[in-house]
Amino acid sequence: MVSITINGRELKTEKDITLLQLAKSEGIGIPTLCSHKALIPYGACRLCVVEVSKGQKTKIVNSCAYPLREDGISVQTNTPRLKKIRKNILEFLLARCPEVEIIKKMAGAVGVKEKRLPKKKVSNGQKEECILCGxxxxxxxxxxxxxxxxxxxxxxxxxxxxxxxxxxxxxxxxxxxxxxxxxxxxxxxxxxxxxxxxxxxxxxxxxxxxxxxxxxxxxxxxxxxxxxxxxxxxxxxxxxxxxxxxxxxxxxxxxxxxxxxxxxx
Ligand code: FES
Incomplete structure (x- = not known):
């Protein structure tokens, strides 16, 4: 078993499950677009970023691809730094796929409304709907x-x-x-x-x-x-x-x- 805290909540869990799996099972919301429980984590969208701290060190990791192996780490899922990263990613995704409902919704939820970035150019007048999540x-x-x-x-x-x-x-x-x-x-x-x-x-x-x-x-x-x-x-x-x-x-x-x-x- 591994003991960690997420947003100040002390939790115990089995070794090797991912941070995202634990957060989901505890009802802690982390946005994702490229994760699926049937598939090996790939880390394409990077929306699931969280801050992981141990001692004085803090790093940003993809929670979908971070297996829990050590005791005593502290995780934050919604700091201003993380919100800014997600906002930037969603701004890019919205510029690429401005017509896609789920992107519009997720972008709106983090406060991205105006399109600051130029739209992706597509051939044959087709709209781009693929976010390359794989x-x-x-x-x-x-x-x-x-x-x-x-x-x-x-x-x-x-x-x-x-x-x-x-x-x-x-x-x-x-x-x-x-x-x-x-x-x-x-x-x-x-x-x-x-x-x-x-x-x-x-x-x-x-x-x-x-x-x-x-x-x-x-x-x-x-x-x-x-x-x-x-x-x-x-x-x-x-x-x-x-x-x-x-x-x-x-x-x-x-x-x-x-x-x-x-x-x-
Ligand atoms: S869900 Fe896309 S990088 Fe983790």
Whole structure:
């Protein structure tokens, strides 16, 4: 166990959890944009900065990537210095993505209203919505086990893209990238049995349920999961609702003729 204080509150916690995890579990608010509990900390947005003091020394660290290992540290989460850092970061983010709701809201909360910095120039009149937090790249790699997208270029041209800006063979169409994106930058459109992941120029074919005829899961991610999780061959034939109905009927709980569910006690 490790003993520390956060904003004057004495706390005991297990070793090696991060400062951000402890603060969250204690209801202490620290703003974040690039942290996700399923992913390894990356420290991209730097909004989660806190002051950590031991003895006479104080340093500023990213709380999402600071594992607690030593006793006796004292943490402050909202000093004037930290507020200024967050305000500066949000000013940059707002200049980059002025239309993104969550950025506008977070910037407003720290008092950034006017845009002092010039807007980022974007091509084709498209609005910039990506803050380069890397959550999409990391979820694809760390959770799905694929490398369908990655960072490309440097400096002001840095962005996330599929290899050569065309459909990646690695993409299983799961849309985990869109799910974790904090700004909604990854748009997905579905029409009939096709799913388009717009920023990756990717089109995926969906499997059609043999019973009800709706398109419900990407063909290649279904195949990938079937192999990875050792699922039965018929797993991809029915959509989740029809699978549940069939399972219920098999157990005598669902009557297809009357469409009634009979609960057994
Ligand atoms: S949440 Fe810690 S750096 Fe982004």
């Amino acid at each position: 959550l999409c790249v990391r979820v694809c790699n760390e959770v799905i086990g694929k490398e369908a997208i990655s960072f490309v270029h440097r400096g002001a041209d840095r962005e996330v893209a599929a290899p050569f800006y065309s459909q990646s063979k690695d993409c299983v169409g799961c849309t985990a990238c869109a799910f974790v994106c904090p700004t909604g930058a990854i748009k997905v459109k579905e029409s009939g049995n096709k799913r388009n992941i717009i920023p990756w120029n990717t089109e995926i074919t969906l499997v059609t349920c043999e019973m009800c005829g709706i398109s419900f899961a990407p063909e290649n991610s279904g195949e990938y999961l079937k192999t990875k999780l050792n699922l039965p061959a018929e797993w991809l034939k029915l959509c989740p609702q029809c699978r549940r109905k069939v399972a219920a009927e098999t157990m005598g709980k669902y009557d297809f003729a009357s469409r009634k569910v009979f609960l057994k006690r």
